[in-house]
Amino acid sequence: MGDEVRKDQLGHRKRLRTRFLKDLGRAMEDYELLELILTQAIPRGDVKPLAKQLISYFKSYAGVLSATPEELQKVEGVGEAAIVAIKLSQQSALRLLKQEAFKGHILNNWQNLIDYLQAAMGREKVEQLRVLYLNQRNHLIADEVQNIGTVNHTPLYPREIVKRALDLSAVAIIIVHNHPSGDPAPSQEDIQMTNMVKDAGSNLGITLHDHIIIGHNNYLSFKTQGLL
Structure with missing residues (x-):
């Protein structure tokens, strides 16, 4: 039973990656994008419930990325690796925006x-x-x-x-x-x-x-x- 669950989870993650690569996530829901981020930090298990919980807790996808490490830590299931992945996504977006803003x-x-x-x-x-x-x-x-x-x-x-x-x-x-x-x-x-x-x-x-x-x-x- 455990092996079947793991296979299903791995298959779900692969399907998410495939969908993301089709249009770089433009058609995906916010919780699905967050789910993909979390899979980089949490190698096993179903992270969809955690992604939905985070968006509910912080009111939006942007709210999750903007939350402080201390605020993120209050959500059960969010450890150091997940915090790093979330804040890395935010910092990458900020650097892209900054470089575009200050170009010339x-x-x-x-x-x-x-x-x-x-x-x-x-x-x-x-x-x-x-x-x-x-x-x-x-x-x-x-x-x-x-x-x-x-x-x-x-x-x-x-x-x-x-x-x-x-x-x-x-x-x-x-x-x-x-x-x-x-x-x-x-x-x-x-x-x-x-x-x-x-x-x-x-x-x-x-x-x-x-x-x-x-x-x-x-x-x-x-x-x-x-x-x-």
Whole structure:
């Protein structure tokens, strides 16, 4: 009986791989893609129930990939190997998006930039402040997370941002932070601090191109909204 079960499981895994290779997974359900990821980490057994449980627990496929190792560990059946496989998939996607976003002139590659920032920050549980430092051709010099805060606040220090820009010989910057609430509407403090960074930079020849606030599935551009 045990041998028959194992053969059936191996056959199911092979069928999943075959289906994936037909169109690289485009027609597959989210739980099936996650199931394939888990088969790389869990060599034996039926991982379909675990894949479905994870998607149910974290509400979506993206939610699973974005979950922290500590959060994933709370789900029974998820060990170190499964966590590595899941987070490796997320990191691979982020690197692909990042390379597409920062290929050449950033301002001419806007949607790719937003896609990357959404994937990198849209599901974070606390606020992060990210600064993109650019050269004269608006090519990326550095993409750095400057500060990590709380669920509704992260510190922004204009002097530190400008000093770092000078250290990198950057001539322009883009500030990005996320709102874990999902609503990208700026607070009065967001507006005030943005103006402080703009003023501090302009005195030293550093242009603030934009301040982007990332929500769950949306974003706000200070430039587009006439706030900068």
